[in-house]
Amino acid sequence: MTVNIINQLGELNPQLFRELKGRLIPRNILISVAAALLGQLLLLMSFSSKLPVLDENNANSLANPFCTGSRKEYSSPLCISDNLGGFFINWELWWERVFLWMSLIGIFSLLVVGTYMLIADLSKEEGKGTLNFLRLTPSSSMNILGGKLLGVPILLYLGIALAIPLHLTAAFSADIPAIHIVGFYGVIVASCLFFYSAALLFGLVGNWLGTFQAWLGAGTVLMFLFIMTNAINYSQSLNAPFDWLSLFHPAILLPYLIGGHFLDNPAYNYDGGENGFLNLLWFYLPVGSKGLSISALAIANCGLWSYLMWEGLKRYFHNPHATLLSKRQSYLLTACFNFILLGFAMNPKVEEWKSYPKGVFENWQILMVFNLILFLGLIAALSPHRQAMQDWARYRHQKLSVRKGGIVAELIWGKTSPAVLAVVMNSAIASLIILPWILLWPDNQYKEPALWGLILNMSIIVLYASIVQLMLFMKTPKRAIWAAGTVMGLIILPPIVFAFLSLSSDSSAWLVSGFPWATIENAATSSVLMAIVAESLGLVLLNVQLNRQLRRAGESATKALLYGRSSMAIQ
Secondary structure (H helix, E strand, O other): HHHHHHHHHHHOOOOHHHHHHOOOOOOHHHHHHHHHHHHHHHHHHHHHOOOOOOOHOOOOOOOOOOOOOOOOOOOOOOOOEOOOEEEEEEEHHHHHHHHHHHHHHHHHHHHHHHHHHHHHHHHHHHHHOHHHHHOOOOOOOHHHHHHHHHHHHHHHHHHHHHHHHHHHHHHHHOOOOOOHHHHHHHHHHHHHHHHHHHHHHHHHHHHHOOOOOOOHHHHHHHHHHHHHHHHHOOOOOOOOOHHHHHOOOOOHHHHHHOOOOOOOOOHHHHOOOOHHHHHHHHOOEEOOOOOOHHHHHHHHHHHHHHHHHHHHHHHHHHHOOOOOOHHHHHHHHHHHHHHHHHHHHOOOOHHHHHHHHHHHHHHHHHHHHHHHHHHHHHHHHHHHHHHHHHHHHHHHHHHHHOOHHHHHHHHHHOOOOHHHHHHHHHHHHHHHHHHHHHHHOOOOOHHHHHHHHHHHHHHHHHHHHHHHHHOOOOOOOHHHHHHHHHHHHHHHHHHHEEEEEOOOOOOHHHHHHHHHHOOOOOOOHHHHHHHHHHHHHHHHHHHHHHHHHHHOOOOHHHHHHHHHOOOOOOO
């Protein structure tokens, strides 16, 4: 029976069968089981040691967080003797703390260790050369990468599965409703899918980092979880785009399950209190009012971004020389990104709009920061390299003959065409989503600066895209590194230079940097227009040069010989 199941699994997903066969050996299983059971035992022993112990010297004044007596402010409850040599214990609170720490340890283990294992496995496959062999197999990318996602962390899954009985026991003993536990598990699964998909994508794209790649990926996830855990615990919802990041961390549900700030001393918050995200709104919808509603939003959010990443994985796995995203996919990604963040950026309290109208302007500035990060990623994901552009330049006339719309349609939708116009389209999509919100602001003082800021933000992003595309057309073997270094230099160096020259954020010089929104509020209209003209001039010069090089690359060898020069396409 077992042999038949294994054989059927091997036929259904050979990659999963390969991963399970290589990892589910007796020694590994024994280590995983021992680590899981020993960890649970140590956790229970740790919490048992925190229970009060009878001492004749302070029997009447002993205080402990898990006791049930009255307590003064900033002190633990007094312990009441049960006349049987012990004390009355608040076991519901005790089990609640066990549930909390098991949840946090499980979340960090699943996301950090699982991310490391997936990236390390892909890096190992790349080093051995077996990854290219997998690309040549008839199996689909979904089949291969799905097998890795399920099979590589199988020992981690086993250890977590062994902890579920104690975790459920702690939850039910703490009187946590079963429906909330199901929602919590659903968010954990969705979050794992998102981070594991990101790990697979990073493992394929960043394989040039070697053994450092897995540590970098796992370290980034660990830092994110640590920062967001503290942010969720100690802060209320900001009604700002930053709230979106919390949806990727399953710990956002813990305050709803146990009440209060979950990392504080339990003696101070057991009576409950306002959850940090109770007032969270998204497009005026009170998604933070109930644990189930925020669970649904978190699952939908992780599901959406996991789907978009799998679109990139399917495209990139079998053709590593292709761009990470198609232009059509990038338009969907930009629209979803800005639509979701705009829901958190909208200030939900009308009275705050009047008492502090700059709040929406500050949310707009935060939105511009997120968009800058998004577009830097899009530029890297959409820009084709030298050989792809050479092939496109030489054979584009054949593509234009079959595509309606001519050269413009080819630049907007083409797979290997230069990405500059596609970046323009993405910037336009982002601006069109944000524009109605700006026009609805009740205070006209900040409308005009925000509108000018949208234009400057769009022009600087397209300028970066033009620089990257031109540098990727160079003959230098490390042109991708040169392009990335140049753009990062253009973003990082101006603030350093401005600080060295003692130029404050009110200086108009910031208008031509990567952060024009930092000074747009106090900038004169003439300075803004000069910055737009300067950036437009740079765009024209860069794209004229790019067009000239593409035209030369598209020349036939015969024409190049007739004009007495070697064609770029043959070099």
